[in-house]
Amino acid sequence: MFIKLDFESSEPIYQQLVFRIMEGIAMKELKPGDDLPSVRSLASDIGINLHTVNKAYHQLKQEGFIQIHRQKGVVINPDGVPKADEQYKERLKKNLHPLITESICRDLGEEEFIKLCQTIYETYQGGRT
C-alpha cells in the first residue's frame, strides 16, 4: 500500500484515505477478498493516528466496500463492491449539481464538461499499469 496524502488540504485526511482505497479498487489493484493493512500498521506507514485510519475503514465498511473482522483484520468485500443503486445516484447528483452550476455560470458547455469526465474515466482504462 503506497498511499500519499495531502496534509495541507482542507479535505480531511480520513476522507482522502477513503478515496485512495477506492482508487485502489477502481484500478483493480485491490480485489475482493484482498487483505488491507491493520489500522496500526497503516497509520504508522502514513504517519497518522490509528483512530484516523479506523474512521476511514468504518466509512468504507458502512458503504459496503470492506469487511472488518474483530480480532483478525480487514478485507475488501469478498462479495464485491455494492453496485450503484438509486440512492447512490441521488447522492451523486447532489454532488454533481454545484459543479455543473458553476460550470454553466462560467460558460463551460455540456460537451466540454463531458469531455473532462471522459478524460478522467480514461485514467482507469485497463486497470493497474
Place this chain on the structure above:
Amino acid sequence: MFIKLDFESSEPIYQQLVFRIMEGIAMKELKPGDDLPSVRSLASDIGINLHTVNKAYHQLKQEGFIQIHRQKGVVINPDGVPKADEQYKERLKKNLHPLITESICRDLGEEEFIKLCQTIYETYQGGRT
C-alpha cells in the same frame, strides 16, 4: 431573493449560499449589473448572521462573480462572470475525480454517468421558468 438553506446539512451555510447565488446566475435570474441584497437584509431574510452572508459574498467576489462597493452595495459583476480557464478546469477535475472513482467502483459506466450530467444540464435549459 427567495433563498432556501438546509440548516441540517453538514455543508456550511455560507457555502450553500454561494451556490444558491450561482444558481441564480446560471438560471439567468441574476444578470450582470443586478443588485444583490445588503448583508444585513439578506441575513435577516434567511435568519442568519450578517457575517455569514458577508463570508459568502467575499467568496463570490474573490472568484469574480460579484463586485462589492464599500458604502453602496453589492452587484453581479457588470462585465459578466469570468469564463472557465485552465485553473478552473483543473479545480473541476480535482472535484470530479473522487465522484468518478467511486462510480467506477460501483460499476456505474461512463455512459450512464454522462447521462446523469446531461440531466442536470437540462435543468438549466432556457433559463428562468
Place this chain on the structure above:
DNA sequence: TAACTGTTATACTATAACTATAACAGTTAG
C-alpha cells in the same frame, strides 16, 4: 439629519478533525 452601505473588532459557543495513551478481549504463530 437619518437611514442606509460594507468593514472591522471583540468575544463567545459548538463541532469536527486529529492526536495521545491506555486498556480489553479475542486470534494466531512459534
Place this chain on the structure above:
DNA sequence: CTAACTGTTATAGTTATAGTATAACAGTTA
C-alpha cells in the same frame, strides 16, 4: 503457553472552522 497481533473502547486534549452576538466606524444617499 506465550507473545505478538487484531479491532474496540474510553478518556483527554489541541486546533481550526463555522456561526453567532454586539458594537462601532466612515462614507452614501434620500
